[in-house]
Amino acid sequence: ALLPPATQTGAGTFGCLLNGQAWTPSGTLNVPNFFVLYDPTFQNGTLDVRTYRLFGNANNRQYFSFGGDGVNKTGKYTVISSVFPPVLGTCTTYFSDNSKTAPCNFYNLLPGTTSVSGYFILSRLDKQQGIVSGTFAFTLAQPGCDTLKITNGRFDYKL
Numbered sequence: 001a002l003l004p005p006a007t008q009t010g011a012g013t014f015g016c017l018l019n020g021q022a023w024t025p026s027g028t029l030n031v032p033n034f035f036v037l038y039d040p041t042f043q044n045g046t047l048d049v050r051t052y053r054l055f056g057n058a059n060n061r062q063y064f065s066f067g068g069d070g071v072n073k074t075g076k077y078t079v080i081s082s083v084f085p086p087v088l089g090t091c092t093t094y095f096s097d098n099s100k101t102a103p104c105n106f107y108n109l110l111p112g113t114t115s116v117s118g119y120f121i122l123s124r125l126d127k128q129q130g131i132v133s134g135t136f137a138f139t140l141a142q143p144g145c146d147t148l149k150i151t152n153g154r155f156d157y158k159l
Contacts, residue, residue: 003152008124010131010158014051017152027054027061036157038071038125038132043088045072047122047132049155056099064150066093066120066136074122079138084111092116093138095148104145115141118150130159 003022004013014034015024025033029052037048048067054060068091071077079091093116095107108114118138125132136153 004154004156006133006135006154007156008131008133009156010129010133011156012158014049014155014157015152016136016150016154019146019149020151023053023062023064023150025051025053027052029054029061034155034157036132036155036159037067038159040072040127043069045070047071047091049120049157060099062098063096064094066091066138068092071122072125074125076119076121078119079116081114081116082108082111091120093118093140093150095140095150100145103142107140107142107145107148113142115139120153132157132159 003015007013015022027033033053034051039046046069050065052061052063066079070089077091079093082092093108097105103113108116120134120136122134133156138150139147141147
């Protein structure tokens, strides 16, 4: 599978490399396999990018999301590991794979278990036309589990 181009037109596309392999949304549950929520009025701007893919049989699924608070203009936003209680103005990322066994099935669900580094760059945040797009790269690591290297990420969505 090839990655979609990195556009800024509201094309409804999402893709990245996960440990060097193309990762794009696929399959369908009861919600779209890629969507973006943006609220400019809550917590100084909240962004939530969510996606999933089904593979093998329909019970195997991976979920991937990122976002946070204080997202109110184009530019680079650094992600951190989950903390509890959540701190306003922070961004984080989450990955799950239900074909793996615990604890390697969840990255960054419980505070303090996953090491997270990376960022997303909002290249377009057009509130008038409702277009949000950008690029991203993250590394998620847990003791005893595969390190997830997410690179060449891009998303483009019409709200």
